Amino acid sequence: MIKNLPDTQNRRKRVLWRARHRGMKEMDLMLGRYAEQNLAGMNEAQLTEFETILEVSDALLLDWLTGKSETPDDFQTVMFTQIKSQSFLTSDYKKL
Numbered sequence: 001m002i003k004n005l006p007d008t009q010n011r012r013k014r015v016l017w018r019a020r021h022r023g024m025k026e027m028d029l030m031l032g033r034y035a036e037q038n039l040a041g042m043n044e045a046q047l048t049e050f051e052t053i054l055e056v057s058d059a060l061l062l063d064w065l066t067g068k069s070e071t072p073d074d075f076q077t078v079m080f081t082q083i084k085s086q087s088f089l090t091s092d093y094k095k096l
Contacts, residue, residue: 008044008047012040015039015047015050015051015054018054019032019035019054022058023058024058027061030065030086031053031083033086037086038082046079049079053079053080064084065083071084
């Protein structure tokens with residue numbers, strides 16, 4: 001834990017690092033950008049939801065975000081829709 005920071009601030013720092021360092025560059029960019037723009041305003045429940053999204057594999061997330069695969073009901077949330085709407089990937093990915 002980072003010393004002298006409140007627990008929520010430490011948690012946000014860890015979540016930001018995880019969002020930026022996924023392994024697949026496309027996901028680093030999409031989730032890292034979303035985290036940079038939204039983490040500061042997230043409450044505990046939203047942080048938990050974002051952490052749940054970060055637990056999903058890059059390949060599966062990429063398929064959901066690009067529409068190549070159907071997003072499961074559990075992930076059809078306001079947050080996931082926001083991430084998807086900020087995606088720089090196009091529907092052309094489905095053709096690959």
